[in-house]
Amino acid sequence: MxxxxxxxxxxxxxxxxxxxxxxxxxxxxxxxxxxxxxxxxxxxxxxxxxxxxxxxxxxxxxxxxxxxxxxxxxxxxxxxxxxxxxxxxxxxxxxxxxxxxxxxxxxxxxxxxxxxxxxxxxxxxxxxxxxxxxxxxxxxxxxxxxxxxxxxxxxxxxxxxxxxxxxxxxxxxxxxxxxxxxxxxxxxxxxxxxxxxxxxxxxxxxxxxxxxxxxxxxxxxxxxLGSHRYRITFKGPGGHSYGAFGIVNPHGALGKAIYYFTQEADKFTREGVKTTYSVSVIGGGTSVNAVPYESWMEVDMRSESPDKLNGIDKLLQAAVQRALTEENQMKRAGPDLTVDVKQVGDRPxxxxxxxxxxxxxxxxxxxxxxxxxxxxxxxxxxxxxxxxxxxxxxxxxxxxxxxxxxxxxxxxxxxxxxxxxxxxxxxxxxxxxx
CATH class of the missing domain: 3.40.630.10 (Zn peptidases)
Structure with missing residues (x-):
């Protein structure tokens, strides 16, 4: 670069x-x-x-x-x-x-x-x-x-x-x-x-x-300037937006994860060595009348401090797990939502x-x-x-x-x-x- x-x-x-x-x-x-x-x-x-x-x-x-x-x-x-x-x-x-x-x-x-x-x-x-x-x-x-x-x-x-x-x-x-x-x-x-x-x-x-x-x-x-990058994918069975209503919705979990992460990351990055975060790309879903079977995001976090970088990484992981738990607690039918957390970048x-x-x-x-x-x-x-x-x-x-x-x-x-x-x-x- x-x-x-x-x-x-x-x-x-x-x-x-x-x-x-x-x-x-x-x-x-x-x-x-x-x-x-x-x-x-x-x-x-x-x-x-x-x-x-x-x-x-x-x-x-x-x-x-x-x-x-x-x-x-x-x-x-x-x-x-x-x-x-x-x-x-x-x-x-x-x-x-x-x-x-x-x-x-x-x-x-x-x-x-x-x-x-x-x-x-x-x-x-x-x-x-x-x-x-x-x-x-x-x-x-x-x-x-x-x-x-x-x-x-x-x-x-x-x-x-x-x-x-x-x-x-x-x-x-x-x-x-x-x-x-x-x-x-x-x-x-x-x-x-x-x-x-x-x-x-x-x-x-x-x-x-x-x-x-x-x-x-x-x-x-x-x-x-170190960076951690993740692709995080919530996965569910997917189905008709009316007929399968009540199943887990990956988009709901993704939205919660983004909210919980950015709320905590904002407070975490206001002090100390400059540390940044960005939910940079999101995707998923097939149709307006279908509950999506997956929802994903790509997240970038950067800092020259290893401690700060690891700290904001932990906030991301906690937000993802909290969102997963809450979405599964809301379901009315079908299997649980799952999440795949894949690290796609690790610059020391x-x-x-x-x-x-x-x-x-x-x-x-x-x-x-x-x-x-x-x-x-x-x-x-x-x-x-x-x-x-x-x-x-x-x-x-x-x-x-x-x-x-x-x-x-x-x-x-x-x-x-x-x-x-x-x-x-x-x-x-x-x-x-x-």
């Missing part, structure tokens, strides 16, 4: 001596340690890094063509395999030491480091929100490219690819292994399945994680403190590039490693975009090469340079 809406909040910079303080929308000012500012300045002066910076500018025509090619390779939810194979071929051509697809079709491209004592992941996601059959042909109006998925997150994929090309062309050797990843299942009901697969017990060892999602060069997501929440070196380095790079770092919360592939306490950030890929998740999504190459320069600096600072 893109970061831009999240990062739009006003961020206030402070200056004390040589340290810059960055304030997130609901946090105290955070100092950028001068040692990380010095580290980034020293790193950026290296001749090979300077050469890579120039290469990103020279690569702009090819990066643009890669963006068009990947965008026009449809990647619907749960059907990312065709794009995955194309992206794997691009990674091989760019010079990765080894490239493979795992069992869920994540693309993994390993670039071995000299020390190999740790592994840093650089990742963007392969999937889009658009269903199979969507017209993904790229159209150009002036300098702007339009197509579903062109920014979220196809641009991220091309930025990650360009960084690999820059490293290879100038033989920049890292101390740590770098694992370049094109991940499946970031959007919607994909439920982060690609990154969750990376962190299975038998998955690769990962010490730091850099996700690339969204545009610009100032945003830094270091807090994971958590935070990486701004004092952690990776976050500090991302902040120092933004400051080095002349922008104010903007710390924020987001729902991205970073959620999973954040929840596990692994140093993690999500940063943008440069340029300017908008209309994410719409058919009119667009991206403008407004000094897009700065995005790759930023990613390279954060990566090299975290992975170490030999």
């Amino acid at each position: 893109p970061m831009k809406p999240t990062l739009a909040a006003c961020i206030i910079p402070f200056f004390i001596g040589s340290a810059c303080l960055v304030q997130a929308q609901d946090e105290k000012p955070v100092a950028i340690d001068t040692r990380y500012q010095t580290e980034i300045q020293t790193l950026a002066k290296r001749p090979a890094v300077q050469s890579a910076f120039k290469t990103f500018v020279e690569l702009e025509p090819q990066t643009r063509q890669d963006l068009i090619s990947l965008t026009e390779t449809a990647s619907p939810p749960f059907k990312e395999q065709v794009r995955a194979r194309k992206y794997a071929d691009m990674m091989k051509a760019a010079g990765a030491d080894s490239v493979w697809l795992d069992e869920v079709s994540n693309v993994l491209a390993l670039r071995r480091g000299k020390g190999r004592r740790k592994t840093v992941v650089l990742e963007a996601h392969l999937d889009t929100v658009f269903p199979e059959g969507t017209d993904v042909k790229v159209k150009q109006k002036g300098d702007t490219l339009y197509a579903p998925g062109i920014g979220d997150d196809t641009r991220g994929l091309t930025a990650v690819l360009a960084v690999l090309k820059g490293l290879e062309k100038h033989s920049i050797e890292t101390d740590a292994d770098v694992l370049f990843v094109g991940a499946v299942g970031e959007e919607g009901l994909g439920d982060l399945r690609g990154v969750k697969n990376l962190f299975k017990p038998n998955g690769p060892k990962i010490d730091s994680y850099i996700a690339v999602d969204g545009d610009g060069i100032d945003g830094i997501v270091h807090r994971g 929440s958590g935070r990486i403190e701004p004092t952690v070196p990776l976050v500090q380095r991302a902040m120092a790079v933004a400051r080095f590039m002349g922008v104010t770092p903007q710390l924020s919360v987001g729902s991205t592939n970073a959620n999973t490693p954040i929840a596990k306490g692994i140093p993690t950030v999500t940063i943008g890929s440069g340029g300017t975009g908008g209309g994410a998740h719409s058919l009119n999504e667009w991206w403008l190459n407004d000094k897009g090469y700065l995005g790759m320069q930023r990613i390279l600096l954060v990566l090299l600072a975290e992975a170490g340079v030999k």
Whole structure:
């Protein structure tokens, strides 16, 4: 998911001596340690890094063509395999030491480091929100490219690819292994399945994680916005609205469940860490003269606090059971109503403190590039490693975009090469340079 809406909040910079303080929308000012500012300045002066910076500018025509090619390779939810194979071929051509697809079709491209004592992941996601059959042909109006998925997150994929090309062309050797990843299942009901697969017990060892999602060069997501999503279905026998009158009515139970839940959730979410809830989709019934045999809803709940997320989840479960009991008590004939509660989304929440070196380095790079770092919360592939306490950030890929998740999504190459320069600096600072 893109970061831009999240990062739009006003961020206030402070200056004390040589340290810059960055304030997130609901946090105290955070100092950028001068040692990380010095580290980034020293790193950026290296001749090979300077050469890579120039290469990103020279690569702009090819990066643009890669963006068009990947965008026009449809990647619907749960059907990312065709794009995955194309992206794997691009990674091989760019010079990765080894490239493979795992069992869920994540693309993994390993670039071995000299020390190999740790592994840093650089990742963007392969999937889009658009269903199979969507017209993904790229159209150009002036300098702007339009197509579903062109920014979220196809641009991220091309930025990650360009960084690999820059490293290879100038033989920049890292101390740590770098694992370049094109991940499946970031959007919607994909439920982060690609990154969750990376962190299975038998998955690769990962010490730091850099996700690339969204545009610009100032945003830094270091807090994971967790979510619980459910599809809840009340089921009964159904029947004629007159002839079967008195049987359980699933709609009655659904209405009660929504009422009881929203009444308690409203009180619960008025204090503490921001926590949200939405009964987003409802359905069921066949005819105006028929008691429905099922009634269902889909519910979304979000918070960056695991305790608050679990708390509002309990309110939902209690409301559903209360509604079920009361509807069954009202019946005059026939079998009891039943309910099926299916969790369709579980994104973990958590935070990486701004004092952690990776976050500090991302902040120092933004400051080095002349922008104010903007710390924020987001729902991205970073959620999973954040929840596990692994140093993690999500940063943008440069340029300017908008209309994410719409058919009119667009991206403008407004000094897009700065995005790759930023990613390279954060990566090299975290992975170490030999």
